[in-house]
Amino acid sequence: xxxxxxxxxxxxxxxxxxxxxxxxxxxxxxxxxxxxxxTVDHKRxxxxxxxxxxxxxxxxxxxxxxxxxxxxxxNNDLLTAQQYNRMFTMHGTTMIFLAVMPLFSGFFNFIxxxxxxxxxxxxxxxxxxxxxxxxxxxxxxxxxWFMKDGPPNGGWFGYAPLTTKAFIxxxxxxxxxxxxxxxGVASIAASLNFIVTIINLRAPGMTMMRLPVFTxxxxxTAFLIVxxxxxxxxxxxxxxxxxxFGTNFFEVSNGGLPILWQHLFWVFxxxxxxxxxxxxxxxxxxIIPTFARKPLFGYPxxxxxxxxxGFLGFAVWSHHMFTTGLGTMATAAFSLATMAIAxxxxxxxxxxxxxxxxxxxxxxxxxxxxxxxxxxFMIGGxxxxxxxxxxxxxxxxxxxxxIAHFHYVLIGGSLFGILAGIHYWFPLMFGRKVSEFxxxxxxxxxxxxFNTTFFPMHFxxxxxxPRRTFTYDSNMGWNDGNLIxxxxxxxxxxxxxxxxxxxxxxxxxxxRVGRDTWDARTLEWSLxxxxxxxxxxxxxxxxxxxxxxxxxxxxxxxxKEKAAHAKAEDAHGGIHxxxxxxxxxxxxxxxxxxxxxxxxxxxxxxxxxxLKLGLVLVGFAVMFVGIYLWSLExxxxxxxxxxxxxxxxxxxxxxxxx
Amino acid sequence: MSSTATATIDHHHDPSTTTGIxxxxxxxxxxLASDCMFFGCLIxxxxxxxxHPPPGNPSPREFFNPPLTSFSTFILLMSSxxxxxxxxxxxxxxxRSMRHMLLGxxxxxxxxxxxxxxxxxxxxxxxxxxxxNCILGSTFFTLTGTHGCHVAIGVLWLTLMYIRSFQPADASxxxxxxxxxxxxxxxxxxxxxxxxxxxxxxxxxAQAGTLSGYLGKDALAIAGAIIAxxxxxxxxxxxxxxxxxxxxxxxxxxxxxxxxxxxxVWIVIFTxxxxxxxx
Numbered sequence: 001x002x003x004x005x006x007x008x009x010x011x012x013x014x015x016x017x018x019x020x021x022x023x024x025x026x027x028x029x030x031x032x033x034x035x036x037x038x039t040v041d042h043k044r045x046x047x048x049x050x051x052x053x054x055x056x057x058x059x060x061x062x063x064x065x066x067x068x069x070x071x072x073x074x075n076n077d078l079l080t081a082q083q084y085n086r087m088f089t090m091h092g093t094t095m096i097f098l099a100v101m102p103l104f105s106g107f108f109n110f111i112x113x114x115x116x117x118x119x120x121x122x123x124x125x126x127x128x129x130x131x132x133x134x135x136x137x138x139x140x141x142x143x144x145w146f147m148k149d150g151p152p153n154g155g156w157f158g159y160a161p162l163t164t165k166a167f168i169x170x171x172x173x174x175x176x177x178x179x180x181x182x183x184g185v186a187s188i189a190a191s192l193n194f195i196v197t198i199i200n201l202r203a204p205g206m207t208m209m210r211l212p213v214f215t216x217x218x219x220x221t222a223f224l225i226v227x228x229x230x231x232x233x234x235x236x237x238x239x240x241x242x243x244x245f246g247t248n249f250f251e252v253s254n255g256g257l258p259i260l261w262q263h264l265f266w267v268f269x270x271x272x273x274x275x276x277x278x279x280x281x282x283x284x285x286x287i288i289p290t291f292a293r294k295p296l297f298g299y300p301x302x303x304x305x306x307x308x309x310g311f312l313g314f315a316v317w318s319h320h321m322f323t324t325g326l327g328t329m330a331t332a333a334f335s336l337a338t339m340a341i342a343x344x345x346x347x348x349x350x351x352x353x354x355x356x357x358x359x360x361x362x363x364x365x366x367x368x369x370x371x372x373x374x375x376x377f378m379i380g381g382x383x384x385x386x387x388x389x390x391x392x393x394x395x396x397x398x399x400x401x402x403i404a405h406f407h408y409v410l411i412g413g414s415l416f417g418i419l420a421g422i423h424y425w426f427p428l429m430f431g432r433k434v435s436e437f438x439x440x441x442x443x444x445x446x447x448x449x450f451n452t453t454f455f456p457m458h459f460x461x462x463x464x465x466p467r468r469t470f471t472y473d474s475n476m477g478w479n480d481g482n483l484i485x486x487x488x489x490x491x492x493x494x495x496x497x498x499x500x501x502x503x504x505x506x507x508x509x510x511x512r513v514g515r516d517t518w519d520a521r522t523l524e525w526s527l528x529x530x531x532x533x534x535x536x537x538x539x540x541x542x543x544x545x546x547x548x549x550x551x552x553x554x555x556x557x558x559x560k561e562k563a564a565h566a567k568a569e570d571a572h573g574g575i576h577x578x579x580x581x582x583x584x585x586x587x588x589x590x591x592x593x594x595x596x597x598x599x600x601x602x603x604x605x606x607x608x609x610x611l612k613l614g615l616v617l618v619g620f621a622v623m624f625v626g627i628y629l630w631s632l633e634x635x636x637x638x639x640x641x642x643x644x645x646x647x648x649x650x651x652x653x654x655x656x657x658x
Numbered sequence: 659m660s661s662t663a664t665a666t667i668d669h670h671h672d673p674s675t676t677t678g679i680x681x682x683x684x685x686x687x688x689x690l691a692s693d694c695m696f697f698g699c700l701i702x703x704x705x706x707x708x709x710h711p712p713p714g715n716p717s718p719r720e721f722f723n724p725p726l727t728s729f730s731t732f733i734l735l736m737s738s739x740x741x742x743x744x745x746x747x748x749x750x751x752x753x754r755s756m757r758h759m760l761l762g763x764x765x766x767x768x769x770x771x772x773x774x775x776x777x778x779x780x781x782x783x784x785x786x787x788x789x790x791n792c793i794l795g796s797t798f799f800t801l802t803g804t805h806g807c808h809v810a811i812g813v814l815w816l817t818l819m820y821i822r823s824f825q826p827a828d829a830s831x832x833x834x835x836x837x838x839x840x841x842x843x844x845x846x847x848x849x850x851x852x853x854x855x856x857x858x859x860x861x862x863x864a865q866a867g868t869l870s871g872y873l874g875k876d877a878l879a880i881a882g883a884i885i886a887x888x889x890x891x892x893x894x895x896x897x898x899x900x901x902x903x904x905x906x907x908x909x910x911x912x913x914x915x916x917x918x919x920x921x922x923v924w925i926v927i928f929t930x931x932x933x934x935x936x937x
Contacts, residue, residue: 122681122685123681192688192689192692196685196688199676199677199684200677200679200681200684201675226691226692227692227695230695230696231695233696234696234699235699238800248792248793248795249796249797249800254793255707255711256793260703
């Protein structure tokens, strides 16, 4: 037994050189394709999420532009009704699940461990698995573009029984169901990882009430994902059982209830709204104090507001269903809860304004996007409260007013948060800074384009234009509004194009910057830009809420402390790094095969072999082998000793240009 | 690395984490919270359709077999006791005792699964309630089937943990050991599969009154099962120190949390799906 106790998991010396065992092969490539496929570094995984998210953001944007072009003039025939259905389904699904969520997941991965003074997430290989499963889900959802059945056309909400086999035969909905199911697996796995990381991997002195607000919002978002996604998982399981095995969950002739889908979907769907907005609030809460040169006003209130938004987010789902006839009591209760959730949201807005008040505002591009967020999100919030009143909602339901509302929240809120965050952390990620002129130009074009697109939709909605119609007659009074909205969408498209062209240019040719570009307050800025693989040469000790600000103003004390810690850590063998692993991507590849078997292949047994069942079994076998070998290879790693002269973390005077 | 870490491990406090809770345990707790919502939605679906039965929906009382389900429930709960004993054993560093308790847990889990297979066969073949012909069938089979999958995954996990506890401490024999592991897994699949088949066939033939032909019909399966059991027994005869001990207690404990959770879910299902029909 003693052997097991003293067993050392780590090879103590030198660079990674694990024994190349046939069975448990550990890849060692540090550059090239293999290094990305097998990486367990949270920063690289963050980039993978970010790049995938940006790609799907552009795809979703093109879909949006096609929708707007179709609606530019009455009785347009750019798209057929069927193509239009596919466009709005894929636009919604793509933007929510394949663009905004992975982009925030990228930030969680890259920034959160740096903010709490950790060297990685708690389960690095699980983190890689989350990304690859996300990618598999994204592939499955988009397979329809390349197939005869076409992409899904049942709306991002997938209302059953519309999505059952009787109304939409073929495989497009099967792919949608399977893809979302996999995205759920990926999101839950990633969130479990983030929760454990934030609770258990904080640096010494980093108490919960010293966590940066972005990290707090990561934690709340992760809890929302973990508790809300099972509802859509079950809804999708039931729909899949109906479609594949002929069960009766949504088969009305056998007693199935369409309202059940709506409840299950929105029990997930409303927390999902907060999954999309809370991280943006976290980003804003980092940017505003940095550029207002003040600590965040009312930090505990901001944190508790986030918690109450997350909590109340589970009690308001039926406000998506006011017109289904829930009964007076339920409608009143959900109406009240929905109004109540505006309170913590409003409290946050006032806290941000309080932070700005009396600050020395530095109007850099991230700050511009953050202030844009404040204005636009407030407008989205106001129309949200209008929906909370059930009688008013009955009028606005399924009209363009709703479209205007949630685009103000999701673009003006979530997307502006993302755009602000990219600008803010770009120097940290790549060691280069975007030019202020081009950054601000892209902000103004996006800001103007966005408002031109979506503000007229309020009027269109109140004038009765319904959602999800592919065209309209010219005598309805909707012509001007739609034309303006389409022009706005093109401006918005140009703005986004400027934004990303500038980003690409900056990545290659931008101005190089050193550590702590913005003179910021949180720990991620104590690192060289870009941070080394091991993040912190010495794990920091946190003395105050704005930990890096404190370090900058107590340099002598911190120097002494770091030197002592560095010595102690070196005596314990140096910095532990986990080995890379091939198994997360192998297990995900198995899932891809199985998911194709479930969702794409016809069930009719071909003569000879049963292709569908065969693919599913092979896929799950590969996944099983991947996970089994993954667990057998263990948590081994190697140790490195960073040169203290070259990288003296903690000293803001020393810039490490790399 | 120093070899001073010979003191026993404090299983209730992990000094390497901020809170002292081991990461794996925290991960499992959070996952189980997620799984609560998962089963909560499935059970809700069943209860909602129970309150809104369409005309002609069969009454569950026509199908259910309370003595059988009570028996399998009892067995599943007792498996939790064995699981707890396995965790206790490995926390004391007693690998041998842990193996016995794991085998017991696997055995009880398989009894539960066998009862469920019998029950499903009975409902579909004899009582003609399928997953497609009524809403009760849809919700019942989906709910209990999902739970059954959880139990089956648990049995798989227990089996793999049991096999893992034979990994030799001498890493140079790893490749040989991996070959043995594959044999070991194959042995378990054969033993469990054949035994479940033999027991179910015995029961079905006894009910049909054709038991006299049992030995003749199933001779091959019986021989296969015996070979599998002998093989499993031989595979456990290893010498030398193993790379499994008190340090792995957290792995066994996380697995135990999962197993207990699956049992608790069954307590809820047994109450609201079965017992509720008899109030």
